[in-house]
Amino acid sequence: MVDAANTSAWKKMADSNPVLEFIDVVLRGSGQVIFMDNPLTGLLNFVAMFVGAATGGTSYEVAIGSVIGTIASTAMAYIIKANRGALKAGIYGFNGMLVGACLPTFLQANTLMWIFVVVGSMFSTLVIMAVANFLTPYKMPAFTFPFVLVCWLIVAFGYKVGGLNTTGLAPAMLTDFTAQTGTWGFADWINSGLTSMSQVWFVASKWSGIIFIVALAVESLWCAGLSALGAFMAPVIAYLTGANIGDINFGLWGFTAALTAPAVGCVFLQPTTRNILLAIFSIFVTTVFQGAISAILTPVGLPSFTFPFNLAGWLFLFAVMTWDTKSS
Amino acid sequence: MVDAANTSAWKKMADSNPVLEFIDVVLRGSGQVIFMDNPLTGLLNFVAMFVGAATGGTSYEVAIGSVIGTIASTAMAYIIKANRGALKAGIYGFNGMLVGACLPTFLQANTLMWIFVVVGSMFSTLVIMAVANFLTPYKMPAFTFPFVLVCWLIVAFGYKVGGLNTTGLAPAMLTDFTAQTGTWGFADWINSGLTSMSQVWFVASKWSGIIFIVALAVESLWCAGLSALGAFMAPVIAYLTGANIGDINFGLWGFTAALTAPAVGCVFLQPTTRNILLAIFSIFVTTVFQGAISAILTPVGLPSFTFPFNLAGWLFLFAVMTWDTKSS
Amino acid sequence: MVDAANTSAWKKMADSNPVLEFIDVVLRGSGQVIFMDNPLTGLLNFVAMFVGAATGGTSYEVAIGSVIGTIASTAMAYIIKANRGALKAGIYGFNGMLVGACLPTFLQANTLMWIFVVVGSMFSTLVIMAVANFLTPYKMPAFTFPFVLVCWLIVAFGYKVGGLNTTGLAPAMLTDFTAQTGTWGFADWINSGLTSMSQVWFVASKWSGIIFIVALAVESLWCAGLSALGAFMAPVIAYLTGANIGDINFGLWGFTAALTAPAVGCVFLQPTTRNILLAIFSIFVTTVFQGAISAILTPVGLPSFTFPFNLAGWLFLFAVMTWDTKSS
Numbered sequence: 001m002v003d004a005a006n007t008s009a010w011k012k013m014a015d016s017n018p019v020l021e022f023i024d025v026v027l028r029g030s031g032q033v034i035f036m037d038n039p040l041t042g043l044l045n046f047v048a049m050f051v052g053a054a055t056g057g058t059s060y061e062v063a064i065g066s067v068i069g070t071i072a073s074t075a076m077a078y079i080i081k082a083n084r085g086a087l088k089a090g091i092y093g094f095n096g097m098l099v100g101a102c103l104p105t106f107l108q109a110n111t112l113m114w115i116f117v118v119v120g121s122m123f124s125t126l127v128i129m130a131v132a133n134f135l136t137p138y139k140m141p142a143f144t145f146p147f148v149l150v151c152w153l154i155v156a157f158g159y160k161v162g163g164l165n166t167t168g169l170a171p172a173m174l175t176d177f178t179a180q181t182g183t184w185g186f187a188d189w190i191n192s193g194l195t196s197m198s199q200v201w202f203v204a205s206k207w208s209g210i211i212f213i214v215a216l217a218v219e220s221l222w223c224a225g226l227s228a229l230g231a232f233m234a235p236v237i238a239y240l241t242g243a244n245i246g247d248i249n250f251g252l253w254g255f256t257a258a259l260t261a262p263a264v265g266c267v268f269l270q271p272t273t274r275n276i277l278l279a280i281f282s283i284f285v286t287t288v289f290q291g292a293i294s295a296i297l298t299p300v301g302l303p304s305f306t307f308p309f310n311l312a313g314w315l316f317l318f319a320v321m322t323w324d325t326k327s328s
Numbered sequence: 329m330v331d332a333a334n335t336s337a338w339k340k341m342a343d344s345n346p347v348l349e350f351i352d353v354v355l356r357g358s359g360q361v362i363f364m365d366n367p368l369t370g371l372l373n374f375v376a377m378f379v380g381a382a383t384g385g386t387s388y389e390v391a392i393g394s395v396i397g398t399i400a401s402t403a404m405a406y407i408i409k410a411n412r413g414a415l416k417a418g419i420y421g422f423n424g425m426l427v428g429a430c431l432p433t434f435l436q437a438n439t440l441m442w443i444f445v446v447v448g449s450m451f452s453t454l455v456i457m458a459v460a461n462f463l464t465p466y467k468m469p470a471f472t473f474p475f476v477l478v479c480w481l482i483v484a485f486g487y488k489v490g491g492l493n494t495t496g497l498a499p500a501m502l503t504d505f506t507a508q509t510g511t512w513g514f515a516d517w518i519n520s521g522l523t524s525m526s527q528v529w530f531v532a533s534k535w536s537g538i539i540f541i542v543a544l545a546v547e548s549l550w551c552a553g554l555s556a557l558g559a560f561m562a563p564v565i566a567y568l569t570g571a572n573i574g575d576i577n578f579g580l581w582g583f584t585a586a587l588t589a590p591a592v593g594c595v596f597l598q599p600t601t602r603n604i605l606l607a608i609f610s611i612f613v614t615t616v617f618q619g620a621i622s623a624i625l626t627p628v629g630l631p632s633f634t635f636p637f638n639l640a641g642w643l644f645l646f647a648v649m650t651w652d653t654k655s656s
Numbered sequence: 657m658v659d660a661a662n663t664s665a666w667k668k669m670a671d672s673n674p675v676l677e678f679i680d681v682v683l684r685g686s687g688q689v690i691f692m693d694n695p696l697t698g699l700l701n702f703v704a705m706f707v708g709a710a711t712g713g714t715s716y717e718v719a720i721g722s723v724i725g726t727i728a729s730t731a732m733a734y735i736i737k738a739n740r741g742a743l744k745a746g747i748y749g750f751n752g753m754l755v756g757a758c759l760p761t762f763l764q765a766n767t768l769m770w771i772f773v774v775v776g777s778m779f780s781t782l783v784i785m786a787v788a789n790f791l792t793p794y795k796m797p798a799f800t801f802p803f804v805l806v807c808w809l810i811v812a813f814g815y816k817v818g819g820l821n822t823t824g825l826a827p828a829m830l831t832d833f834t835a836q837t838g839t840w841g842f843a844d845w846i847n848s849g850l851t852s853m854s855q856v857w858f859v860a861s862k863w864s865g866i867i868f869i870v871a872l873a874v875e876s877l878w879c880a881g882l883s884a885l886g887a888f889m890a891p892v893i894a895y896l897t898g899a900n901i902g903d904i905n906f907g908l909w910g911f912t913a914a915l916t917a918p919a920v921g922c923v924f925l926q927p928t929t930r931n932i933l934l935a936i937f938s939i940f941v942t943t944v945f946q947g948a949i950s951a952i953l954t955p956v957g958l959p960s961f962t963f964p965f966n967l968a969g970w971l972f973l974f975a976v977m978t979w980d981t982k983s984s
Contacts, residue, residue, distance in 0.1 A: 080979065112897060123941060130974035137465055137793055153948040160947035162836050162898030172830040172955060174500040174627065180490050241440060242490030285451060291488035292481040299500060299627040299830065299955040318458035323408065465793055502828040502955065508818050569768060570818030613779060619816035620809040627828060627955040646786035651736065 010039060021088075022074070029070045029093015033144070033200065034212070034227065034259070035267045036219040037089045044215035045201070048208040049101070052198060057205025061104035065117050066201065069100020072121035082125070095128055095147040096121035098201070102151045102305065105202045107158055108165035116154050116164070124150045138321065141268060143313055144259070148305045155302060172301035176294075178244040188249055193232035196254025200306070204250055222266040226279055230254065230261035233280075234287040243291065253290055256309040260286040263313045269320065278316060286312040338367065349416075350402070357398045357421015361472070361528065362540070362555065362587070363595045364547040365417045372543030373529070376536040377429070380526060385533025389432035393445050394529065397428020400449035410453065423456055423475040424449035426529070430479045430633065433530045435486055436493035444482050444492070452478045466649065469596060471641055472587070476633045483630060500629035504622075506572040516577055521560035524582025528634070532578055550594040554607055558582065558589035561608075562615040571619065581618055584637040588614040591641045597648060606644060614640040666695065677744075678730070685726045685749015689800070689856065690868070690883065690915070691923045692875040693745045700871030701857070704864040705757070708854060713861025717760035721773050722857065725756020728777035738781070751784055751803040752777035754857070758807045758961065761858045763814055764821035772810050772820070780806045794977065797924060799969055800915070804961045811958060828957035832950075834900040844905055849888035852910025856962070860906055878922040882935055886910065886917035889936075890943040899947065909946055912965040916942040919969045925976060934972060942968040 014024035030042030049063035073096020077087045086092065099121045107113045127146035135142060158164035159172075170176065194209030201212070209231070217224035234254035239245070243253055265271055265279025289308035297304055342352035358370030377391035401424020405415045414420065427449045435441045455474035463470060486492035487500075498504065522537030529540070537559070545552035562582035567573070571581055593599055593607030617636035625632055670680035686698030705719035729752020733743045742748065755777045763769045783802035791798060814820035815828075826832065850865030857868070865887070873880035890910035895901070899909055921927055921935025945964035953960055 082979075119940070123937075126975040127971055129977075129979065130971045133974045133977045134794065136978075138462065152952075153945055156948035156951040157897075157944045159831060159833060159951040160899065161894070164897070174502070174830070175487060175629070177487060238489070241485075241492070243488065281451075284447070288485045289481055292484035295484040295487040296480075296628050296630070300952050301831070302952070315455055315458045318461045319454040321457075321461045322411075322464075323457065466790065502830070503815060503957070505815060566817070569813075569820070571816065609779075612775070616813045617809055620812035623812040623815040624808075624956050624958070643783055643786045646789045647782040649785075649789045650792075651738075651785065 014039075022078075025088055025090055026070050026074050026093060028088070028090025029074050030066075030090070030097055031215070031219070032090040032094035033097055034216055035223060035262060036216060038219040041215045041219050042090070044211055044218065048198065048211035048215065049201060049203065051211060052201070052203035052205040052208035055205045055207050057195075057198060057208055058101075058203045059104065059109075061109040062101050062202055065100035065102075065104040066097050067100070068114075068117055069121040070094075070097040072096055072118045073099070073125045076122040076125040080125070082129070092125045092128060095124040095144060095150070098144060098147040098306075099124050099150055101202045102147070103154060106155055106166065106168040106303070108167060110163075110165065112163045113165075120150050120154050138318065140314060140317060141263075143263070143310045144306045145310045148307045148310060151305060152302055156300070159301060166301075169301060169303070170298075173298055176298050178246075180239075180242045180244055182245050184239050184245050184248070188245070189232070189235060192235040192249050192251060193228070193254065195249065195251030196231040196235060197228065197251070197258055199251035199255035200258055209251075216262075220266065222271050223262040226261040226265040226271075226276075227258045229280070230257035230259070230283045230286070233257065233283045234290070237284060237287040238291070241291075253287060256290050256304075256306055256312070257283045257286040259306060259309040260312045260316070263309070264316045268313075268317055278320070282312055282316050285315075342367075350406075353416055353418055354398050354402050354421060356416070356418025357402050358394075358418070358425055359543070359547070360418040360422035361425055362544055363551060363590060364544060366547040369543045369547050370418065372539055372546065373425075376526065376539035376543065377529060377531065379539060380529070380531035380533040380536035383533045383535050385523075385526060385536055386429075386531045387432065387437075389437040390429050390530055393428035393430075393432040394425050395428070396442075396445055397449040398422075398425040400424055400446045401427070401453045404450040404453040408453070410457070420453045420456055423452040423472060423478070426472060426475040426634075427452050427478055429530045430475070431482065434483055434494065434496040434631070436495060438491075438493065440491045441493075448478050448482050466646065468642060468645060469591075471591070471638045472634045473638045476635045476638060479633060480630055484628070487629060494629075497629060497631070498626075501626055504626050506574075508567075508570045508572055510573050512567050512573050512576070516573070517560070517563060520563040520577050520579060521556070521582065523577065523579030524559040524563060525556065525579070525586055527579035527583035528586055537579075544590075548594065550599050551590040554589040554593040554599075554604075555586045557608070558585035558587070558611045558614070561585065561611045562618070565612060565615040566619070569619075581615060584618050584632070584634055584640075585611045585614040587634060587637040588640045588644075591637070592644045596641075596645055603648075606648070610640055610644050613643075670695075678734075681744055681746055682726050682730050682749060684744070684746025685730050686722075686746070686753055687871070687875070688746040688750035689753055690872055691879060691918060692872060694875040697871045697875050698746065700867055700874065701753075704854065704867035704871065705857060705859065707867060708857070708859035708861040708864035711861045711863050713851075713854060713864055714757075714859045715760065715765075717765040718757050718858055721756035721758075721760040722753050723756070724770075724773055725777040726750075726753040728752055728774045729755070729781045732778035732781040736781070738785070748781045748784055751780040751800060751806070754800060754803040754962075755780050755806055757858045758803070759810065762811055762822065762824040762959070764823060766819075766821065768819045769821075776806050776810050794974070796970060796973060797919075799919070799966045800962045801966045804963045804966060807961060808958055812956070815957060822957075825957060825959070826954075829954055832954050834902075836895075836898045836900055838901050840895050840901050840904070844901075845888070845891060848891040848905050848907060849884070849910065851905065851907030852887040852891060853884065853907070853914055855907035855911035856914055865907075876922065878927050879918040882917040882921040882927075882932075883914045885936070886913035886915070886939045886942070889913065889939045890946070893940060893943040894947070897947075909943060912946050912960075912962055912968075913939045913942040915962060915965040916968045916972075919965070920972045924969075924973055934976070938968055938972050941971075 014020045027039035027042035030045045053060040053063040074093040077092035131142040158166045194206035197209035231254045234257035238253035264282045269275040293304040342348045355367035355370035358373045381388040381391040402421040405420035459470035486494045522534035525537035559582045562585035566581035592610045597603040621632040670676045683695035683698035686701045709716040709719040730749045733748035787798035814822045850862035853865035887910045890913035894909035917935045920938045925931040949960040
């Protein structure tokens with residue numbers, strides 16, 4: 001892409017200096033949240049976090065947590081001497097980034113919470129390895145499931161102890177249905193799509209959403225397009241099926257489709273006509289899963305996080321696994 | 329069996345004409361709900377659906393949904409060029425049949441519900457492939473789990489959006505225990521066994537139950553006998569352990585044992601003395617699982633569907649996996 | 657260890673007499689709850705059960721149930737001609753021992769409950785095989801998960817039928833948070849550590865806890881030390897994070913860490929410096945999981961049993977799986 005020369009010059013510097021290498025790997029970890037092995041994408045993602053905080057779309061604790069989480073999980077990969085190829089591509093950083101952004105979103109920012117940001121992010125590196133090893137016979141990616149598992153368990157632990165304050169969470173309820181009321185026009189749609197994009201990182205800000213899309217486009221126009229397609233299509237599906245408009249506008253219906261669509265359409269499969277069609281189908285499926293997993297977790301008081309993307313992504317990639325070899 | 333000649337003549341016709349082949353595959357899909365690769369079994373199963381509707385054991389929407397679901401999931405297998413051997417045996421049709429019968433049972437029959445019948449059934453074909461590929465290293469069948477997963481997610485989605493009406497469902501509760509009261513005699517037992525048989529397809533009708541057993545017997549007396557054994561033994565176990573009599577008579581305690589028993593006793597293992605004993609044990613286990621999974625899903629407001637059969641069936645088949653090779 | 661000679665003389669006797677062999681295998685089954693293939697460990701464990709009952713830390717039904725469960729599950733292994741090497745090491749006995757101790761703890765001791773102790777323990781032997789076969793490609797142990805699965809399902813079944821009395825259980829609730837109040841000193845810490853040790857077997861008794869540790873030390877000082885480390889460290893972590901002191905003192909926060917620590921530190925990995933550090937990390941992780949799984953199961957009304965250990969143990973062992981081969 002446009003920055004090929006810069007990247008290549010940067011890469012040479014990063015390879016020759018341990019400190020720069022660490023910074024490079026942390027940036028790539030940030031980029032890998034959305035599958036991009038590109039430090040510029042990662043840098044822009046961090047910028048978007050702070051723009052989100054500055055524009056009121058999240059707190060600075062969340063932005064700072066995302067940096068600390070990426071650093072801690074990446075450091076853990078160095079400490080345990082993880083596979084060097086994967087490490088340098090940022091594979092051990094992106095779940096930590098999400099752990100670091102997630103915990104300050106739902107738990108009050110006290111000392112114990114920050115300990116969990118650091119330790120939870122470091123532990124996520126072990127969980128990445130565990131999940132990857134479990135999936136090795138199938139050559140399937142772990143996606144963001146390590147982050148989901150670690151944060152589900154830490155948040156649930158928060159419900160049992162006084163040291164973590166869970167007031168940022170919707171408490172356990174038997175049902176949380178809220179009817180669709182009000183109107184939803186073109187401006188709402190644009191806003192909900194951009195906000196869905198930013199909610200991948202627990203940010204509710206259209207400005208952040210724009211930066212996240214640009215960050216993606218720096219490395220792959222296919223992925224930027226498919227991710228945006230997911231972020232903008234899912235709110236429409238949610239609206240037409242009768243979802244609550246407040247939730248739609250807050251980006252809660254589209255952030256998982258924004259991940260499944262590029263995963264299926266251009267990252268783990270080639271962007272052929274068939275796979276683009278599958279990616280569009282996967283947006284519909286992920287939107288349904290988004291509502292379903294939310295409903296299933298309501299009595300437990302846990303958010304779905306990006307599990308709807310994990311489940312949909314796995315079902316599509318597992319389905320296609322033998323299909324491709326068969327067709328050839 | 330008795331219809332060998334007919335079947336063979338029909339098979340020749342079906343093989344030479346694409347339309348007849350499609351009808352043949354749809355009928356086999358219907359038969360595969362209960363493991364039978366036989367179009368006559370499938371035809372009788374469809375007849376039983378409509379007899380169930382005519383005798384008040386279900387609605388016509390459910391019967392029609394079962395036909396649409398089988399057609400949609402089978403069509404999807406053609407569209408994605410699924411493995412031709414499995415396709416022609418109806419392997420991609422039976423989960424769709426259950427999706428098509430399930431959704432109109434629990435969701436009000438509006439336009440969106442019918443869209444989900446079609447799209448959910450088509451998606452079930454992908455889920456079959458995904459689950460089958462996951463289980464390939466173990467050579468384990470996917471059973472009806474693709475249907476269970478798809479319908480759990482669609483029904484749970486229904487709880488979150490206004491477009492699907494979930495009034496056919498028991499809402500999320502912390503507990504739904506109802507004590508055993510009243511008497512339960514011989515006629516109740518016969519009725520509960522036949523109704524359990526028909527509840528495999530979401531029908532509560534002894535007449536349908538009789539047809540479903542006959543349909544099975546057309547292809548395999550072993551399977552018909554074991555399935556009936558499950559359907560008739562489970563209500564007795566449920567009664568003796570103190571289950572609610574209304575639930576027993578409505579067939580809710582026996583429909584999963586009616587599937588596990590033939591799966592363990594004659595479909596995936598040979599009907600040897602040992603395996604018949606295992607099948608009888610599996611009826612007891614499945615009955616316990618039926619109550620357990622129901623209780624576990626109560627706070628989520630989801631029915632167990634046939635998951636108790638899936639879980640019990642996998643545990644028995646996974647246990648026996650190395651056992652057989654070891655003994656030989 | 658100290659009893660090597662005795663053990664060896666006993667082993668010779670046990671090998672030459674079927675009755676003594678069965679007793680030996682039952683005792684080893686008891687020892688395998690805490691990973692020890694040693695009949696003396698197993699004998700002391702049984703002694704600890706009855707000491708627990710005598711000192712009011714549990715009921716005699718629980719102690720008797722643990723004996724019956726070990727015998728029933730071991731007998732089942734003989735009946736189905738399980739792998740003889742594993743059988744003689746007690747591998748098919750320890751889940752049955754836990755089933756037999758668990759059910760009388762949570763269900764009223766009526767006839768049906770005792771039937772479930774026997775049949776559930778026998779079934780646990782099949783589940784061990786099933787889980788082991790599922791994990792074979794990864795060479796991962798089944799841990800106590802067969803017991804957890806069987807008891808979750810039986811207890812949940814108890815919620816649906818009148819024949820099992822679930823009054824020993826905390827009923828399904830949306831939340832069960834209880835704030836930390838009161839003080840917690842040195843004597844409380846010692847008591848909570850020993851009680852955590854005994855709660856592995858559903859016993860709340862410091863005297864039993866001491867015997868369980870001695871039983872472990874008979875075979876392995878490493879394991880005794882790591883298990884005690886888990887049992888004594890977890891209550892401190894729970895206290896510092898604000899857990900309820902009554903629960904801590906009752907041993908409910910430490911019994912799973914008492915299993916994960918030796919599993920990670922000396923049983924399935926060698927006790928190297930790295931692995932001891934991992935074991936210490938696993939104590940922290942298991943304590944968090946202990947609270948988390950409890951919270952997640954609150955709306956279902958099920959105890960966590962030893963699942964927090966299973967999950968943490970698997971995550972650590974799965975993570976290290978490729979790591980070791982890579983480092984060498």
